[in-house]
Amino acid sequence: MTEVTACNFDRLAPEIEAAIASAAFVAIDTEFTGLVRGPDATPSLFDNIEERYAKLRHTVTSYYVCQLGLCTFTQGPGENAYTAKAFTVYLCPRSFGSVDPEFSVQASSVEFLCQNGFDFNKCFYKGVPYANRALRRVLDAYLLNEQYLDKPGLSKLYDSVRHWLNNNDRSKGSSLTLTPPDGLSVPLLMADLRARFPGLKLDIMPEGLKVTLPADCAQTKVAAQGRVPTEAELCAAALGFSRCFEALVSSGKPIVGHNMLLDLLMLYNQFCEPLPPSFAKFKAALNAVFPLVYDTKHMSLQIRQVCSRFSVHEACMLKLKAGLEQFVVLQDNL
Incomplete structure (x- = not known):
């Protein structure tokens, strides 16, 4: 699973x-x-x-x-x-x-x-x-007006990541914990950071958003390939x-x-x-x-009614009993 x-x-x-x-x-x-x-x-x-x-x-x-x-x-x-x-x-x-x-x-x-x-x-x-379909219409209007990008504290957050990338010392660990600004949707922030800093690993922790630089990811590549997230990317994150x-x-x-x-x-x-x-x-x-919906509880009740009508249940049990008795006889003869 x-x-x-x-x-x-x-x-x-x-x-x-x-x-x-x-x-x-x-x-x-x-x-x-x-x-x-x-x-x-x-x-x-x-x-x-x-x-x-x-x-x-x-x-x-x-x-x-x-x-x-x-x-x-x-x-x-x-x-x-x-x-x-x-x-x-x-x-x-x-x-x-x-x-x-x-x-x-x-x-x-x-x-x-x-x-x-x-x-x-x-x-x-x-x-x-x-989000259900009613909320999706509200979300579309919210992103269309670019209200997410106007959230205070976002620029400071980007600067923190850039500073950490430029000064990252692998011997001292390679993670940064960010505190999302109040009122900011964490899924939207994660989609934003993935677009601006591709390659970084993001994990939600009780103390904040943990940013990790994988061993096979170069700091210069992360900074060079960054871009502003599209409306579709932000919408997908919220949905x-x-x-x-x-x-x-x-x-x-x-x-x-x-x-x-x-x-x-x-x-x-x-x-x-x-x-x-x-x-x-x-x-x-x-x-x-x-x-097409199949409810196994409903099906079992219907099947039980049909079986009782034709005595199928009793017949099946008799066949099972006979089969088990035959198996026991075979075992005794071995």
Whole structure:
């Protein structure tokens, strides 16, 4: 399994997109910061479909997907043979311009994630950014007006990197820790520095942005090849995992998951558009995004009903019992 963070996303994004393009189907699983938004959102056996959707919609608007598991299955040479390629992606919303996302955290969900080894530091420090289509329009306007380049403190930051490159002494270490200016989006800053100082390795740390000069990278080359980042590069940095999600949507590949209604609601709200007010409109909208969805929980329930109708389950168990008894007899005769 490949772990994806903001530090290695630029390098891994093409690999994820290629894996999606070649896949026969894609399996997904998600982790949330919460599951139920208060007593009013608690499901009931007496809910009709619209009431259940309204409760889920209320929950979805409060929490977010903090980790996405994505596994592509590519057809192998043999019958029913597949090659699986799994990615686990830490996600974290980022602020830029007037956009400052809010989300809630539920104690029981935090406890569950902690018990299962979830790394919250990695999530909040190094989570890959994302934006749904509504936020992308705001982002385009923000970058079009070049508001990012006007941020105070950027020039001083560039000067710090240049000074460090010009005076770098390998015997004293080859890293520099930068403190991003207040209110500056770290993913945008990383894209900016990668364009202005190509070849440098960037890593997000609790104390700031760590800049490292690799052993095979010359200081003069880094300074000579630098340039101002394009609007497209900054936009791609802010969109983050949204580009891979759009690749998944465009591919039209079947999506497989288990008990995945809440997963689909979360993903649609987080990467597409805010959830529609009615369940009927949501079904139409989701079908346009993921026309082929296979929920293994629903499938297992349907198969169980069919098997019980034709006594297939009992017949299979009898055949299995007979086969095992025959195997035991053969073992005794050896």
